[in-house]
Amino acid sequence: MKLEATSLVKTYGKTRALDGLSLVVRDSRVLVFIGPSGGGKSTLLRVLGGLETADQGNVVVNGETLTADPAGLQAYRRKNGFLFQQFNLFPHLTALRNIALPLEKVHGHSPADARGMAEQALDRFGLIDHGHKLPAQLSGGQQQRVGIARAVARKPEVLFLDEPTSALDPEMTAEVLELIQELAEDGQDIILSTHEMGFAKAVADQVAFVAAGRIEESAAPAGLFGDPQSPVCQRFLSKVMRY
Ligand SMILES: Nc1ncnc2c1ncn2[C@@H]1O[C@H](COP(=O)(O)OP(=O)(O)OP(=O)(O)O)[C@@H](O)[C@H]1O
Numbered sequence: 001m002k003l004e005a006t007s008l009v010k011t012y013g014k015t016r017a018l019d020g021l022s023l024v025v026r027d028s029r030v031l032v033f034i035g036p037s038g039g040g041k042s043t044l045l046r047v048l049g050g051l052e053t054a055d056q057g058n059v060v061v062n063g064e065t066l067t068a069d070p071a072g073l074q075a076y077r078r079k080n081g082f083l084f085q086q087f088n089l090f091p092h093l094t095a096l097r098n099i100a101l102p103l104e105k106v107h108g109h110s111p112a113d114a115r116g117m118a119e120q121a122l123d124r125f126g127l128i129d130h131g132h133k134l135p136a137q138l139s140g141g142q143q144q145r146v147g148i149a150r151a152v153a154r155k156p157e158v159l160f161l162d163e164p165t166s167a168l169d170p171e172m173t174a175e176v177l178e179l180i181q182e183l184a185e186d187g188q189d190i191i192l193s194t195h196e197m198g199f200a201k202a203v204a205d206q207v208a209f210v211a212a213g214r215i216e217e218s219a220a221p222a223g224l225f226g227d228p229q230s231p232v233c234q235r236f237l238s239k240v241m242r243y
């Protein structure tokens with residue numbers, strides 16, 4: 001993917017979640033945002049994914065300039081896939097219906113087509129035997145994998161993942177990380193945020209350090225983790241890499 005964000009500002013009341021943030025990414029398969037809590041990663045993902053508009057600034061993704069026009073923005077959102085911090089499954093629907101329902105209601109597929117696509121998505125991630133279960137009957141890792149299966153059921157242009165492993169124990173984290181790595185190897189463009197530095201290092205081809213609403217530094221993982229340039233990034237990494 002190609003991405004160009006210029007001077008983005010997003011405020012919530014008195015908080016400047018994005019404070020003149022700029023980022024240029026020329027050719028990336030997996031772009032990963034790291035940085036301190038409250039730094040603006042989730043806000044940036046929402047703006048890049050078209051779920052929110054910035055107050056100021058400009059975003060171009062793969063040559064398309066994001067508009068503030070609701071219809072244009074909706075069309076852009078529909079091309080992409082999303083999975084955010086907590087599990088986002090409907091608790092009263094089975095895993096299969098969780099995937100099939102948006103395909104019918106949002107994307108206009110017939111119930112039979114939607115079901116077929118949902119089965120394919122479950123099968124791809126080794127979840128076909130769990131299709132009949134409600135989210136509460138699945139492990140956290142399985143729920144998150146169903147969420148990802150739903151997000152990629154229509155082959156999104158870009159898959160946005162906001163801390164996909166934050167609510168998981170280490171074993172389930174590994175399960176979800178492997179799945180994300182597989183998607184990347186299959187050619188899926190992904191933009192994600194994470195607090196898992198080891199994972200960021202392994203899966204990213206570009207890492208951007210987000211702090212105080214700006215990109216402090218952006219580089220390939222070997223450079224950013226091996227030889228960080230900005231003092232803020234150095235301090236952050238020396239703290240989080242200690243354990
Ligand atoms: N909907 C909102 N309403 C009010 N303030 C918000 C909202 N969303 C984010 N903020 C504020 O904007 C700032 C950036 O938040 P954001 O969630 O983007 O950070 P983050 O880097 O994703 O943090 P974390 O690592 O904890 O997820 C924070 O100060 C947060 O409190």
Ligand SMILES: [Mg+2]
Nearest residue numbers: 041042043162
């Ligand atoms: Mg966040």
